[in-house]
Amino acid sequence: MFKPARTILAASLAATLALGGAPAAFAAAKAAVPASPTVYIDGVKLSFASQQPVVQKGRTLVPMRAIFEALGAKIQYDGKTGKVTATKKDTSYATFIGDKTVTLTLGSTKAHVKAVPSEDWEENAVDKDVILDVPAQTVNGSTMVPLAFIGQALDCHVKWDGAKNRVNIYKPQVKEYWYQQDSITGELMVRYDLDTYRHPDPIPLNKDQVYLRTIGYGDQKAVAFYSYLLTRIPSDDEQGEPITADVMVDGKIEDGQWTGDYVLSLDDPATEEWDYSVDDHIVLPAYVTSDGKSDLSTIPFSVYAAIYDADQKGLLDEES
Incomplete structure (x- = not known):
C-alpha cells in the first residue's frame, strides 16, 4: 500500500535534483551555522x-x-x-x-x-x-x-x-619609570626602569626623585598618569635640618590637555610630621611630539607644574 507514496517521493526527489534544488538547500543550511568569532x-x-x-x-x-x-x-x-x-x-x-x-x-x-x-x-x-x-x-x-x-x-x-x-x-598598558632630576637647573639627569632603580636613603639635596606611571589602552587616545616627586630642600634656617617634600599628581592626558589633582606635602623636621593641606586641581596644555601625539616623556614635569600652580594661587603662602 506504500508503493504509490514511495513512487511520488522518488519522482519529487528526481525533479529536485534535476532543477539543482538540493545543492542550494544544503548550502542554505550550511550558511545558517554562524562561524566562530x-x-x-x-x-x-x-x-x-x-x-x-x-x-x-x-x-x-x-x-x-x-x-x-x-x-x-x-x-x-x-x-x-x-x-x-x-x-x-x-x-x-x-x-x-x-x-x-x-x-x-x-x-x-x-x-x-x-x-x-x-x-x-x-x-x-x-x-x-x-x-x-x-x-x-x-x-x-x-x-x-x-x-x-x-x-x-x-x-x-x-x-x-x-x-x-x-x-x-x-589590556591595560602600564609603563613605569623613576627619574632623577636636578632641582636647581631642571635638567633630567637619569631615567631608570624599575629593575635598575635603587631608591637613595637619604634623598640627596637638590636631586629630585620622580616616579612616573602611565596607563593606556590600545583603543583609546586618553592616557591616565600618576607622577610623584620626592625631594629634600635646604631649610630657611642654615642650621636647620633639610625639609623633605613630596608632590603627587593623579590625572590624565586627553584632548590635548593635562588635567589632574595634586597634593603637596612637607615634612617638618622639628615635629617629624607631614602636612597634607596643600591640594588643588590643575589643567594645562599637553606637550605633543612632532607627529601630534601626546609626549608622555614630559609627564614627570607635571609635578613642577603643580608646585608652580600652587605658588601662583597663593597656597604655599597660606602654609608658610
Whole structure:
C-alpha cells in the first residue's frame, strides 16, 4: 500500500535534483551555522587549541582558560565542585594594582573578583561580586564565560566588531619609570626602569626623585598618569635640618590637555610630621611630539607644574 507514496517521493526527489534544488538547500543550511568569532588581544590574533568561541542566543561565549592565560592569569579547576579559580600576580611597582583572584562556579551567574594591593595603595582594593549575563558553562570540555566578563575580571577593554565577527580585547598598558632630576637647573639627569632603580636613603639635596606611571589602552587616545616627586630642600634656617617634600599628581592626558589633582606635602623636621593641606586641581596644555601625539616623556614635569600652580594661587603662602 506504500508503493504509490514511495513512487511520488522518488519522482519529487528526481525533479529536485534535476532543477539543482538540493545543492542550494544544503548550502542554505550550511550558511545558517554562524562561524566562530575570532579573538584579537592588542591586535594579535589568539589561536585556540580546542574549543572555539561560540554565539548562543545572541551572547558570545569564550573559552575562559585560553583567554585568561593569554592575559597573564593562571587557572585552576575543581572537578568535584565545578569551581574555577583564576589568579593574576601584580608585577607593578609597589603592587598598586594588587594581586587578583577571580572565582566562579559552573552553572552560576555570579562570580567574585578580589584585588589586594599594597598598604600604600589600599584605595585600589577590589572585593566584589560580578553578575554574568549567562551562567558559566562547559562546552566540549572547556569552561565558557560571557565575553563581557573578561573585561570585568581583568580590567580589559572588550569590544565586539559585528561586521568582522571579531572580538577585540585591549589590556591595560602600564609603563613605569623613576627619574632623577636636578632641582636647581631642571635638567633630567637619569631615567631608570624599575629593575635598575635603587631608591637613595637619604634623598640627596637638590636631586629630585620622580616616579612616573602611565596607563593606556590600545583603543583609546586618553592616557591616565600618576607622577610623584620626592625631594629634600635646604631649610630657611642654615642650621636647620633639610625639609623633605613630596608632590603627587593623579590625572590624565586627553584632548590635548593635562588635567589632574595634586597634593603637596612637607615634612617638618622639628615635629617629624607631614602636612597634607596643600591640594588643588590643575589643567594645562599637553606637550605633543612632532607627529601630534601626546609626549608622555614630559609627564614627570607635571609635578613642577603643580608646585608652580600652587605658588601662583597663593597656597604655599597660606602654609608658610
